[in-house]
Amino acid sequence: MQKKILLISRRAPYGNSTAREALDTALAASVYDQDISVLFMDDGVFQLLKNQHSQLIDQKNIASTIPALPLYGIENIYVHQNSMDERAISIEELVLDEIKMLNDDDVKHLLNQQDHLLSF
Amino acid sequence: MIFSLAVYSAPYSSQASYSAYQFALALLNQGHSLHRIFFYQDGVHNATNLAAPPQDEFNLQQSWQALAKQHNLDLVVCIAAGLRRGILDSGEANRYDKHSHNIAEEFTISGLGQLIEATVASDRLISFGN
Numbered sequence: 543m544q545k546k547i548l549l550i551s552r553r554a555p556y557g558n559s560t561a562r563e564a565l566d567t568a569l570a571a572s573v574y575d576q577d578i579s580v581l582f583m584d585d586g587v588f589q590l591l592k593n594q595h596s597q598l599i600d601q602k603n604i605a606s607t608i609p610a611l612p613l614y615g616i617e618n619i620y621v622h623q624n625s626m627d628e629r630a631i632s633i634e635e636l637v638l639d640e641i642k643m644l645n646d647d648d649v650k651h652l653l654n655q656q657d658h659l660l661s662f
Numbered sequence: 663m664i665f666s667l668a669v670y671s672a673p674y675s676s677q678a679s680y681s682a683y684q685f686a687l688a689l690l691n692q693g694h695s696l697h698r699i700f701f702y703q704d705g706v707h708n709a710t711n712l713a714a715p716p717q718d719e720f721n722l723q724q725s726w727q728a729l730a731k732q733h734n735l736d737l738v739v740c741i742a743a744g745l746r747r748g749i750l751d752s753g754e755a756n757r758y759d760k761h762s763h764n765i766a767e768e769f770t771i772s773g774l775g776q777l778i779e780a781t782v783a784s785d786r787l788i789s790f791g792n
Contacts, residue, residue, distance in 0.1 A: 545782050560792060563703050563743065570774035576782060658781045660668075661789060 545657040546577045551586040553662065555604040556596060561589050564662030565607055571660075572614035580611060581644070581652065583622035587629060590621065590636040605637045612640070620644050620652065665689050666697045666780035669705035671791025673722045674715070678791030679708050683725060685788060690733055698736040698780040699726075701769075703792055706744045709737070711766035723766055730768040737769045738776045 549568050553560040571578045582590055589604050596603045611619055623643045626632070633643070644652060653659065667686060671678035686696060701708050713723050730737050739749060744765075745758070751771045755763035765771060781787045 547778075547781060559703065566742065567702075567774060567777065571778045573775065574778045574782060576778070658787050660777075660781070660787070662670075662792070 544575065544577055546579070546655060547571060547658045547660065548579045548581060548652065548656045550581045550583065550659060550661045551589065552582075552584040554585040555589040555594065556599060556601055560662050561586065561604055562602070564660075565589075565604065567660060567662070568611060568616060569607075569614055572611075572616050578616050579618035579620065579652070579656075580616060581620040581622065581649070583625045583649070585625075585629075587621060587625045587631055590638060590641075591631065592635055592637050609637055618642070620649075622646075622649055663694045663786060664697050664784045665694055666784040666787050667699045668777060668780075668787060668789045669699060669701045669708060669791060670703040670789065672704040672707040673713070675704070676791055679705060680720070680722060682788075682790040683722060683729070685790070686729060686735075690729075696733065696735055697784045698738055698776065700738050700740070700777045700780055702740045702743050702774070702777060704747070705791060706739050706747050706749045709739045709744070709749050709766055709769040710764050712764050727766055727768045735768075738772050738780075739765065739769055740774050740777070741771045742774060744771055 551564040555561045568580050594603050594605045620642045623645050667682050669679050669682045673679045690696060715721055749765060750763045751765040752763045
């Protein structure tokens with residue numbers, strides 16, 4: 543039976559490996575033929591910014607991997623609107639064009655729909 | 663009920679893996695089944711056989727091994743996270759031309775897909791740490 547799994551990514555892209563390892567988990571999940579969604583919230587929204595120069599701190603650019611998610615069959619990619627607002631980030635600054643904005647109630651509804659949550 | 667556990671933090675630095683161990687004990691004592699414990703991120707350090715804590719402190723690595731033996735548990739370490747942090751089995755040590763390996767008995771190295779498989783196969787996935 544196919545399960546609904548939501549991966550929640552809440553950490554900034556650099557500073558520790560959590561954002562990178564969350565993304566690896568999403569990519570690994572894509573091959574299991576489950577109903578996978580990804581939600582970026584809190585500092586996780588920083589991962590989506592264009593123009594990251596991570597080579598200056600000897601790290602791979604996480605924003606170059608995120609656009610691969612739809613290519614791996616993960617179409618449901620969500621961003622928490624309030625997290626964006628609190629950090630003064632607008633949708634034009636994001637690397638993804640096809641991204642769904644969710645308010646607090648939408649997030650609550652999304653979480654309630656899932657069989658499993660993977661929170662990073 | 664079928665459980666799987668995900669452990670994301672290193673032993674000693676964080677309480678998370680000790681809590682995971684106690685949760686595993688509790689669920690097994692209550693008659694539930696434990697499909698897999700998956701060690702990811704800094705949680706891979708749970709699998710080293712080189713930790714030598716003082717004798718008057720709880721030895722988590724040994725305790726995982728004893729529990730796994732007793733209940734025939736599947737303790738899986740993420741290969742990519744392990745390689746980055748220096749947790750290797752003999753096969754990986756050979757592949758990367760390293761002079762030693764350090765994965766404790768009862769632990770196996772496998773892909774991140776095993777976390778997803780565990781999620782799909784279990785009624786509950788409980789995450790510890792990070």
